[in-house]
Amino acid sequence: MSTTTVERPEQADQRSPGATRRIGPLRTLQHGLTLAGRSVLKIRKSPEGLLDVTLQPILFLAMFVYLLGGAIAGDTGEYLQRTLPGVMAMNMVFGSLGTGMQLNNDITKGVFDRFRSLPVARSAPLIGAVLGDVVRYVVSIAVLLVVATLMGFRIETNVVSAAAAIVLVIGFALCVCWISVMLGMLVKSQQALPGVAMSFMFPLTMGSNVFAPTETMPGWLQAWVSVNPVSKLADTARGLMIGGPVAGPLSATLVWMVTLVVVFFPLALGAYRRRV
Amino acid sequence: MTLAVQAEGLVKRFGTTKALDGVDLAAPAGSILGVLGPNGAGKTTSVRILATLLKPDAGNATVAGHDVLRDPVGVRGKIGLTGQYASVDEELTGTENLVLIGRLLEMSRSSAKARAKELLERFGLTDAGNRAIKTYSGGMRRRLDLAASLVGRPEVLYLDEPTTGLDPRSRNQVWDMVGALTSEGVTVLLTTQYLEEADQLADRISVIDHGRVVAEGRADELKRHSGSQTLQVRLSDPDDVTATETILRELTERSPTANHETGLLTTPAEDPVLMSALVRRLDEAGIVADELSLRLPSLDEAFLSITGKPAGGEDSTPESGEESTA
Structure with a gap:
């Protein structure tokens, strides 16, 4: 062992008070935005990464409208009007998978360790991933609306309430994505994530009133569909885009959004802290 | 003499296994400390604790005057980390990665870009700056990792097995770059399982095995120690x-x-x-x-006499070059 006497290392840096320095909310946001910029850069580099939130909903829409729409609603045009707001809602649930995928990838590839070795707010990578995905959602909704318009969809209310529907849908995405973040932290490998995520995504998306009226469903399914947050969100978006009741489904949707955040944000954050 | 890195009695358990069992490390400012040991000896765990990525179960450490437990943010402001785990984004280009890190360090856009350009030049990656990292060769990748850890001009640099898996030419390039860093006053903590590497680069070497430092000193002291x-x-x-x-x-x-x-x-x-x-x-x-x-006995002989087993543990180390002759 070295026998050299050393001065206390604290003296090496006069500026260091030795106390814990924290990174304030403003700098946290700044770091988060920088990392969101990274997500956007990646989208620009490989737009094919957006196929899951662009092509998939279009395929769903086309399939249901042209294949089943006539049979379900008697008329494909009418079915499209009814279904599009729901597909938008559904797409947010599927799209949230990307948040968990990216975070899991960053952790397993070691990119997170790089960020964590920098004086960067610990929650910044999380904020960056979630904010970056807002861009994905906006692109996804824009593409979906263009295609739907080409298919014959028309907003029957007005631009303002249609815009409100879009904002609400994205807001919902920001609440539901914490489930995905949590799963992304819990699963060991990225490959396992889609399979695990399907277990919550499928009941949420398909077990809803997005594609079919609920009257003919068995009682137990009706019970679930009538409380399903995606049904509520779809109802609200329908009301805002093609007309109908808004207040009721909107308040139910907001209650769900708060619930999702209250339950899954702490769980996701806990899983994140344990993992990183 | 000021110590840039000082660790005392670091203990870390993972479940029932004790990864670190009271590790003491000391690196004087501006020196290169080699942490030498076989796989699973606790080298990476030590570095992760000193880089604030992991909290020790016991013991304490000070890096560039900041306590890793009480002031992790202060530590992070002074360190650079290069290891197989602290990685860069493979889909982004070399320039984009370096600029991203610069921006996270709150540099202005233009100074982040200038710093990226400077580092790419220094590490011979100027031509590859606009290519995605996933197209890089192993040696280029390691050089970019090194560049990435230097964006913030760290006082202390951790190099966790910087040449593992590299061909001899790339390895020599990395060695040259590490040598150049200390001339700028950067303190380097280098982990390696290659005796030759520690011998070449390090001013002092801590030999670590089963989560304990089993010997410490200059390379020639260690060699003498073994007999x-x-x-x-x-x-x-x-x-x-x-x-x-x-x-x-x-x-x-x-x-x-x-x-x-x-x-x-x-x-x-x-x-x-x-x-x-x-x-x-x-x-x-x-x-x-x-x-x-x-x-003097070779470091291989030193290692054998200190730990009672050949260097490299279960994994053979073909690149250490000195073994199997004798």
């Missing part, structure tokens, strides 16, 4: 072996190992004066030696 020097005599005429054996026995008071066919004699030798005495006696006896040498 005495070896005196080696190669005679031009093997017939002189018996006479030489007698002379050596008289001088060292122990029996040398002698080979009557090759005329090679070796004996442990503590006393440096022995050499001149031997030359005189051989001269008097009219014995001609082709080779007379006093050599």
